[in-house]
Amino acid sequence: MTRPLPSRRGLLKGAALATLPSVLLPAARAGAQAQAVDYPLAEWQPASTSNFTDSNRPASYPLNYVVIHVTQETYASTLSIFQNPQKKVSAHYVVRSSDGHIAQCVREADIAWHAGNWDYNTRSIGIEHEGWVDQPAYFTNALYEQSARLTASVCDRYGIPKDRAHIIGHYEVPGTDHTDPGPNWDWVRYIRLVNFA
16 A cells, blocks of 8 residues: 655645754643643642652552642742752642742642651642742732642542542641631631632
8 A cells, every 4th residue: 555645735834844953842742741741730840859758659658638738938939949859848739829820849648747647748738829828918829729729639539529628728727837827818708719629
């Protein structure tokens, strides 16, 4: 069986695409990006391997919680902290205040060091939110909405109930001295958004 010869148009298209630099082909780069993250809308910004524990969750540990944090830092500073091997801290995700952009820093299968309690670290996904507990202006509509979509996705994938017993604040982790997300975090709104996402 003979194969048909490619058309002149097909050859020209192929030649034109081959000469384009990869930066002009975002779809190809986006595909590679999607393979590196657990949540398709996140950007991969890996934490230092010194700041989390390799694992194979949920086979090694069941996932029972999503822990909500507030960074007490800017988005960029938080990513820098997680990438610094001296800091010994990380979270799975960071949500930016201005637009709700999400960075994934640790694979969900691995154990991020976010809760200050090893048992809770092994059984939870940690989500940091850019801002300060005493500055509610950081808790924008975009931050709430995008974070709620992320939390809903995590809950759906691991069978975590979408309620306040399983979506908890850092301050609710036993043994913690943290107060985040603080009194300005609107839990009623957040849980509603998670359930409607």
